[in-house]
Amino acid sequence: QAVVDFERLGEHAAAFQGHDVGFCCLGTTRAKAGADGFIRVDRDYVAQAAELARAGGCKHFVLQSSRGANAQSRFLYLRVKGEVENLVQAVGFDHCTILRPAILLCKRQESRPMEWIAQQFFGAVACVFPTANSVPVETVARAMVACVLQPGKEKVKVLENRAIHELGKA
Numbered sequence: 001q002a003v004v005d006f007e008r009l010g011e012h013a014a015a016f017q018g019h020d021v022g023f024c025c026l027g028t029t030r031a032k033a034g035a036d037g038f039i040r041v042d043r044d045y046v047a048q049a050a051e052l053a054r055a056g057g058c059k060h061f062v063l064q065s066s067r068g069a070n071a072q073s074r075f076l077y078l079r080v081k082g083e084v085e086n087l088v089q090a091v092g093f094d095h096c097t098i099l100r101p102a103i104l105l106c107k108r109q110e111s112r113p114m115e116w117i118a119q120q121f122f123g124a125v126a127c128v129f130p131t132a133n134s135v136p137v138e139t140v141a142r143a144m145v146a147c148v149l150q151p152g153k154e155k156v157k158v159l160e161n162r163a164i165h166e167l168g169k170a
Helices: 006-016 030-055 076-090 113-128 137-149 161-169
Strands: 021-024 060-064 095-100 103-105 134-136 156-160
Touching (some): 006 030, 021 030, 060 076, 060 137, 076 095, 095 161, 103 137, 134 137, 134 161, 137 156, 137 161, 156 161
Parallel strands (some): 103 134
16 A cells, blocks of 8 residues: 655655556545545546556556536536546556446445435445445445456446445356
């Protein structure tokens, strides 16, 4: 495990050398980092890490994005997620898998009251419609690993929430 300073990521290029696969789940919230900080973390840091990984020999990059990601969106969150998807694809990996989960079901150490309420609601909905609007983070993690162990022929593969559920439970 290597600890890097994302503000000086270029100085840590050695940490990205010699890996066949890169997994990226980096992200923050606008509430926590402000709009500029959110863009810096969710787009700029991720794109720079992808570039360093590719330069270091990475062949398959797996990016956790978000349902609804769209570089043309009027909503900051979805626009930034769409922009970073485009930037990562442009790096030129042999394989790039993008996962677009819906609401992530997980336990957090920090307090996010609105997210907690949403998780409770979508957790209950998931009992009836398990792949509709949410996904446990453990399922996302298993799907990320499975897509590397069973790569397709596509250069870029985008997995929406239902596909994440299917792959994560296989």
